[in-house]
Amino acid sequence: MKRTIIGFVISALVLLSLAIWAFRGHIAGNTQEIVMAAIVLVIVGFAVYIGISRLRSLQRHEPAEDELSKKVMLRASSLAYYISIYLWLFVMYISDKTTLEAHSLIGAGILGMAVVLLLCWIGVKMFGMKNE
Amino acid sequence: MNNRIKELRAKEGLSQLELAQLVGVRRETIVFLEKGKYNPSLRLAHDIAKHFRLPIESVFLFDDEEAGKQNP
Numbered sequence: 452m453k454r455t456i457i458g459f460v461i462s463a464l465v466l467l468s469l470a471i472w473a474f475r476g477h478i479a480g481n482t483q484e485i486v487m488a489a490i491v492l493v494i495v496g497f498a499v500y501i502g503i504s505r506l507r508s509l510q511r512h513e514p515a516e517d518e519l520s521k522k523v524m525l526r527a528s529s530l531a532y533y534i535s536i537y538l539w540l541f542v543m544y545i546s547d548k549t550t551l552e553a554h555s556l557i558g559a560g561i562l563g564m565a566v567v568l569l570l571c572w573i574g575v576k577m578f579g580m581k582n583e
Numbered sequence: 584m585n586n587r588i589k590e591l592r593a594k595e596g597l598s599q600l601e602l603a604q605l606v607g608v609r610r611e612t613i614v615f616l617e618k619g620k621y622n623p624s625l626r627l628a629h630d631i632a633k634h635f636r637l638p639i640e641s642v643f644l645f646d647d648e649e650a651g652k653q654n655p
Contacts, residue, residue, distance in 0.1 A: 519608065
């Protein structure tokens with residue numbers, strides 16, 4: 452329960468930061484910033500989904516987390532780690548070929564890692580972990 | 584590895600949620616087990632077999648064992 456609440460609090464803080472960033476006019480409205488904000492919203496949506504599914508489990512008197520959910524996250528994390536190495540190699544490769552500033556590239560890389568983790572989690576959930 | 588959880592559960596008239604609650608996991612874990620998308624830990628396999636009052640090897644079947652049964 453404590454972890455679920457922490458997850459909701461972090462999600463709310465991220466949304467609040469994004470809202471403050473947008474309303475103070477720091478979002479110029481160019482495509483790059485809109486894509487980044489959309490990715491943040493997708494990641495927050497994922498966190499909220501996980502939180503809600505944990506709460507539903509508790510309502511049904513099931514454990515919020517069990518061996519399957521832990522293994523899914525472990526497998527998704529290990530896959531995401533390997534893929535992220537190639538993601539950062541790609542970011543390094545395009546850093547010479549783009550006019551983007553270093554902080555934008557790092558931000559894109561970090562958001563990319565979160566998206567990779569989300570996709571790996573969905574993939575592991577879809578295909579399961581037979582014979583592992 | 585395959586298993587007979589669905590068959591045994593149906594025999595006892597248990598729902599996935601009820602079995603999940605009895606062995607202390609989420610319903611989703613039972614769904615994954617029945618679909619063969621997940622191999623349980625020894626502890627969970629033991630708990631499920633114990634619930635059905637059967638030895639583990641009667642509930643969980645290895646693919647090579649099944650092939651052996653079909654082609655002795």
